[in-house]
Amino acid sequence: MLITNATVITWGRPNQILENHALHIADGKIAKLGPTTDLLQRYEDDERIDAHGEFVMPGNINTHGHFYGAFARGMSIPGEQPFNLPTILQKLWWPFDRALNEEDTRYSALIGLVDAIKHGTTTLFDHQSSPNFIDGSLDVIATEVDRAGVRSVLCFEVTDRGGDKRALAGIEENVRFYNRCARSEVAGGRVMANIGAHACMSITEATFARLREATPADAGFHIHVAEHEYDEYQSLAMTGTRSVDRLYNHGMLNDKTIIAHGVHLDAGEIRLLAETGANVSHQPRSNMNTGTGIPELESYARAGINTCIGTDGLGNAMWKEWEVACLVPKVKHRDARRMPPDRVIESAVYGGASLASRYYPASVGVIEPGAFADVIFVDYHPTTPLSPDNLAGHIIYGFDESMVTTTIVNGEVLMRDRVLLTLDEEEITAKSRELAASFWKRYEELVPPDLVLG
Ligand SMILES: [Zn+2]
Secondary structure (H helix, E strand, C coil): CEEEEEEEECCCCCCCEEEEEEEEEECCEEEEEEEHHHHHHHCCCCCEEECCCCEEEECEEEEEECHHHHHHCCCCCCCCCCCCHHHHHHHHHHHHHHCCCHHHHHHHHHHHHHHHHHCCEEEEEECECCCCCCCCHHHHHHHHHHHHCCEEEECECECCCCCHHHHHHHHHHHHHHHHHHHCCCCHHHCEEECEEEEEHHHCCHHHHHHHHHHCCCCCCEEEEECCCHHHHHHHHHHHCCCHHHHHHHCCCCCCCCEEEECCCCCHHHHHHHHHHCCEEEECHHHHHHHCCCCCCHHHHHHCCCEEEECCCCCCCCHHHHHHHHHHHHHHHHCCCCCCCHHHHHHHHHHHHHHHHHCCCCCCCCCCCCCCECCEEEECCCCCCCCCCCCHHHHHHHHCCHHHEEEEEECCEEEEECCEECCCCHHHHHHHHHHHHHHHHHHHHHHCCCCCCCC
C-alpha cells in the first residue's frame, strides 16, 4: 500500500514534518518513507491512498483504560451520593462490575473500539474487571479487538474483594491469556497481555505472592497505585509498608509495569519506580472527576520515570486528555509555566510509544522504516505558522479528534474518510442501549443503600 501526498509528522527524534511525502506499507510495517514523486515511481503498482495533503501521523496511545465501564455513561447512582474515591468504588464501580455478564463485556469493548478508531487511538492498554464473568473474559475482548483491528494489551484486575475463589480465578485468567499472547496466538500478535491487579488497597500479601508466583518472569503488571490516599493508608494498615514498596518487595516492578495514577506517591516510591524502569500512566480527567488530586508528573519525569497518558475509561479521545494534562497543573500550582505543551508531548507521545514498544517486536508510535504501520490522517488547517518547534501548541490548542479522517493499524485500513470499515457502529450502539437498560437494573439491585465511609 502506498499513502501519497501526506504531510507526515514522524514523532521521531528529532520530530520532523515532511510535506508532500509518501509512505510505503508492507507486511503491517512502514517499509519506506520518501517524497511522493519518488515513491510513486518506485511502487507504481501498489494500492494507493491519497492523503490530499492531510497530516499523516502515528496513531495515539492510551496507556490506561477500562472498556468495561462503557455502560456508566448517563447512569445514575441511587441513594446517598459518593464523594471521594473509596465511596465511588463502593457505590459505583464495585456493584457495577459485579453486574457485568459476557454480552455486556463484549459490547462494552465494542463501544470502546468504535470510539478509538473514530478518534485516532490505535493502541489501547485495557484493564478488565467483571467478577462474575472472569474465565474467558479476556478472550471475549480479544475477539472484538481482533475484529476491530486495533492494537491492544489486555489484562484482568485481580482483587481479594470477591473472596479467595475469585482472586484465584483472576490470576488464572491473566496467566492463561498471557501465555496465549506470548505465543502470538491472539490476532497474530497484535493483541498482547500484561498481568492485571486492581490496587494495593484490595489485595493481600498472600494474593500478591500467589500472583507473582504464577506469573512468567518477563511479564509486566498493570495496577492502580495511590490514586487516592486511601490506597497508601490501606497498604500501611495491612502491611506497614507503602503501596509501591509492596510491589517492589514482590518483584512486580519492571520496565513493562504500568502504575496507573500514582497521585500520592512519596519520594521513596518515586525512587523505586525510577530505578526499576516502571511506567506511570496519568489520567487527569479521571483524577478531576473523582477528586483524587493531580500527580506531580513533571517531578516524576525529572526523577527519570517514564510517564505516559491514559483515559481511565473516559473514552479514547487522547487530545482531549492531553489538553487537560497541560492545563490542570497550572491551576494546581497557580503557575502558568507548569506543564508546557512540549512536556505533555514527552509523556503522551514519546512516553506512550516507549511503553508500547516494550510489548511488541517492532516500534509503535513513530513513522520510520521498520515501525508498525499504525497511522492516522488528520484534516487540520493551521491558521498560524506551524513547524516542529511549535507543533505541540498546535495540537494542544488546535487539534480535535473530529479531524481524524482515516485510521490504519498494522497496515489495515479501519476507517477511511470517516467511514468505519471493520465495525458496524449502528448495530453496536443500538444493541448497547438495549443491554445497558437491563444492566442498569441489575446494577441498582447490587448498590449498597448507605455509604460506608472510607
Ligand atoms: Zn483505572
